[in-house]
Amino acid sequence: MNRPLPSRIAYSACPHDCPSTCALEVEVLDRHSIGRVRGARDNDYTAGVICAKVARYAERIHNPNRLRYPLRRKGGKADAVAGFADWRDERAWERIGWDDALDMVAEAFAKAEARHGSETVWPYYYAGTMGLVQRDGINRLRHVKRYSEQFDTICTNPAWTGFTAGTGRLAGPDPREMARSDLIVIWGTNAVATQVNVMTHAVRARKEHGARIAVVDVYRNETMKQADIAILLKPGTDGAFACAVMHVLFRDGHADWDYLDKYTDRPRELEVHLRDKSPEWAAAITGLSVAEIEAFAKAVGETERTYFRLGYGFSRSRNGAVNMHAAQSIAAVTGAWQYEGGGAFHTNSDIFGLDKTMVEGSDVRDRSLRRLDQSRIGPILCGEAEPLQGGPPVTALLIQNTNPMSVAPDQTKVKRGFGRDDLFVCVHEQVMTETASVADIVLPATMFLEHDDIYRGGGHQYILFGPKLIDPPDECRSNHQVIAGLAARLGAEHPGFAMSEREHIDWMLKKSKRGTLVELEAARWIDCQPDFRTAHYLDGFAYPDGKFRFKPDWTKVRAPNNGAMGPHETLPEFPDYWPAIEVADARHPFRLATSPARSFLNSSFNETPSSLAKEGGRPEVLIHPGDADEHGIPDGALVRLGNHRGVVTLYARHFDGVRRGVLISEGIWPNAAFPDGNGINSLTGADPIAPFGGAAFHDNRVWVEVAGRPS
Numbered sequence: 001m002n003r004p005l006p007s008r009i010a011y012s013a014c015p016h017d018c019p020s021t022c023a024l025e026v027e028v029l030d031r032h033s034i035g036r037v038r039g040a041r042d043n044d045y046t047a048g049v050i051c052a053k054v055a056r057y058a059e060r061i062h063n064p065n066r067l068r069y070p071l072r073r074k075g076g077k078a079d080a081v082a083g084f085a086d087w088r089d090e091r092a093w094e095r096i097g098w099d100d101a102l103d104m105v106a107e108a109f110a111k112a113e114a115r116h117g118s119e120t121v122w123p124y125y126y127a128g129t130m131g132l133v134q135r136d137g138i139n140r141l142r143h144v145k146r147y148s149e150q151f152d153t154i155c156t157n158p159a160w161t162g163f164t165a166g167t168g169r170l171a172g173p174d175p176r177e178m179a180r181s182d183l184i185v186i187w188g189t190n191a192v193a194t195q196v197n198v199m200t201h202a203v204r205a206r207k208e209h210g211a212r213i214a215v216v217d218v219y220r221n222e223t224m225k226q227a228d229i230a231i232l233l234k235p236g237t238d239g240a241f242a243c244a245v246m247h248v249l250f251r252d253g254h255a256d257w258d259y260l261d262k263y264t265d266r267p268r269e270l271e272v273h274l275r276d277k278s279p280e281w282a283a284a285i286t287g288l289s290v291a292e293i294e295a296f297a298k299a300v301g302e303t304e305r306t307y308f309r310l311g312y313g314f315s316r317s318r319n320g321a322v323n324m325h326a327a328q329s330i331a332a333v334t335g336a337w338q339y340e341g342g343g344a345f346h347t348n349s350d351i352f353g354l355d356k357t358m359v360e361g362s363d364v365r366d367r368s369l370r371r372l373d374q375s376r377i378g379p380i381l382c383g384e385a386e387p388l389q390g391g392p393p394v395t396a397l398l399i400q401n402t403n404p405m406s407v408a409p410d411q412t413k414v415k416r417g418f419g420r421d422d423l424f425v426c427v428h429e430q431v432m433t434e435t436a437s438v439a440d441i442v443l444p445a446t447m448f449l450e451h452d453d454i455y456r457g458g459g460h461q462y463i464l465f466g467p468k469l470i471d472p473p474d475e476c477r478s479n480h481q482v483i484a485g486l487a488a489r490l491g492a493e494h495p496g497f498a499m500s501e502r503e504h505i506d507w508m509l510k511k512s513k514r515g516t517l518v519e520l521e522a523a524r525w526i527d528c529q530p531d532f533r534t535a536h537y538l539d540g541f542a543y544p545d546g547k548f549r550f551k552p553d554w555t556k557v558r559a560p561n562n563g564a565m566g567p568h569e570t571l572p573e574f575p576d577y578w579p580a581i582e583v584a585d586a587r588h589p590f591r592l593a594t595s596p597a598r599s600f601l602n603s604s605f606n607e608t609p610s611s612l613a614k615e616g617g618r619p620e621v622l623i624h625p626g627d628a629d630e631h632g633i634p635d636g637a638l639v640r641l642g643n644h645r646g647v648v649t650l651y652a653r654h655f656d657g658v659r660r661g662v663l664i665s666e667g668i669w670p671n672a673a674f675p676d677g678n679g680i681n682s683l684t685g686a687d688p689i690a691p692f693g694g695a696a697f698h699d700n701r702v703w704v705e706v707a708g709r710p711s
């Protein structure tokens with residue numbers, strides 16, 4: 001008989017889609033349950049601090065609504081597509097065994113392939129877990145079976161392209177150096193809500209030696225409330241602000257010409273280009289005053305140790321890549337990169353060098369197969385020829401770690417696509433999400449403490465191990481197990497299918513010269529921080545001539561791409577305000593940003609009662625009181641927002657922390673939380689951002705009208 005284990009503290013890593021990838025201490029109560037989750041105190045990036053939603057993870061992992069058994073749809077999909085189906089409704093689902101479930105999925109895939117060819121099957125996944133084995137193993141099945149590839153655009157593409165355009169590489173000064181900076185510029189990320197550790201190190205710098213914190217964002221969020229310098233922009237105008245700042249830096253003698261001549265490509269042309277990008281010019285575009293722009297530029301110009309912590313938010317705009325490049329260019333003008341606590345940082349994604357060949361089966365990958373853009377799943381499922389790249393329709397989907405019926409842009413098309421009768425969908429999930437509710441087969445998935453995996457930081461430099469600490473409930477299986485089970489039925493052969501999760505991790509570490517799993521388990525994490533000269537690009541930037549690019553060759557930037565997309569022909573040569581955004585017009589007088597909520601992480605956590613309660617219990621849109629008066633919208637009124645893509649009904653909240661004409665809707669609420677069942681992504685577009693794709697979640701013109709009285 002199994003004896004209960006005594007309560008103990010075990011180590012793990014946060015698996016969620018957040019750059020902090022916190023090192024965790026988990027109270028394990030017995031074989032099946034956990035207590036409190038805390039940040040690891042002896043990890044010098046996490047420094048004992050994690051966000052509240054993960055601290056109360058017991059609520060999520062022991063959620064009574066977790067999926068526990070494989071399910072097969074009994075009825076039609078129409079009701080589920082229209083709203084949020086009750087998974088316990090026995091009329092809609094029947095419980096089946098794992099063998100039967102996997103047999104049915106394999107049979108459906110084989111049938112689809114026989115009719116349309118292998119590319120008709122599209123394994124679809126994303127970052128519901130960031131563990132490399134459980135997240136990326138789906139690609140091994142894809143590659144071996146020659147299914148359609150996935151072009152990952154929904155999150156990182158504009159940001160990574162923009163940053164790489166300047167530096168040539170996704171890496172920068174050690175994020176722990178923020179604690180030694182004199183000015184920390186937190187730009188386009190609500191760190192209090194989405195990566196708490198940035199605040200830990202920034203606030204430490206303020207407490208210990210009087211550093212200032214500047215925050216650049218489109219609304220007065222929790223991070224901006226803590227700022228010494230608050231820069232409240234109109235969405236999509238970051239490039240104009242950055243150019244005016246650089247204009248002042250050149251004008252007032254704060255440009256470091258020794259640095260510029262040694263480390264950058266065309267500083268004199270840049271200076272000339274910026275001559276008419278004055279604070280007056282930028283004020284008219286950004287909504288800032290001339291004095292605010294001058295004061296920020298002065299602070300940056302007079303502070304050698306200025307650390308630009310550049311987030312993803314401001315890249316989720318049709319001009320996002322240009323905005324990111326313009327912001328990082330400021331650090332090159334002042335030469336801040338030279339100093340400890342100075343430079344620009346976005347992510348360390350390029351420093352780890354982990355070999356994922358075995359996990360992903362990239363050794364058998366055929367790059368001639370089509371690679372479908374994940375952000376365009378709506379148009380793809382609706383059968384539009386261009387995003388299908390002239391190939392067969394998608395008639396079978398395997399979905400892990402993502403919830404496109406809620407999080408993908410252009411939700412009206414996404415729903416229409418999932419409603420097709422000829423589309424077979426298998427969803428492997430933890431709870432009955434909107435996407436699971438429209439599946440033909442639903443498989444119950446483990447959560448991170450119920451399987452082994454390996455993680456790497458984005459906002460820091462650690463590789464971490466997350467071991468299986470407790471047994472999953474009932475019949476939940478890991479992603480890795482499901483992929484191996486399907487491979488066996490589909491005749492897919494690759495050594496990776498026969499390996500355990502632990503064997504994969506050990507293989508990856510050894511192949512990457514990062515030690516072994518046993519060593520990682522003993523050490524708990526591996527510090528991969530490059531040395532100071534490398535991290536600060538003191539031996540040159542990652543271009544053949546070692547120069548930072550003020551004038552990048554946009555369509556040749558070393559970033560993941562399917563070739564140039566979007567209106568790339570009009571990309572500006574130098575940092576600029578690129579008006580490729582959805583500007584407001586008479587019919588659509590507002591611009592809407594769909595910013596993250598503190599208690600949700602995309603659609604994760606929006607199933608937990610405490611997160612829903614902390615977010616106020618209902619979806620809202622923040623509107624400036626002046627705009628509300630002008631449009632006759634009382635505080636708390638039910639309003640409709642609309643554009644050519646869809647209509648969303650939610651509640652208005654008056655808020656003076658936005659510019660006039662700007663609306664903010666925080667968080668991805670369940671579709672069912674909206675009175676008409678349409679989630680916020682009914683308003684966002686799937687048209688690709690130049691030059692390499694992505695979704696412009698914060699760049700939407702909309703109209704507003706009252707739909708009901710305040711409540």
Ligand code: SF4
Nearest residue numbers: 014018021022051054
């Ligand atoms: S801050 Fe991010 S990485 Fe850390 S626990 Fe919260 S969600 Fe996870």
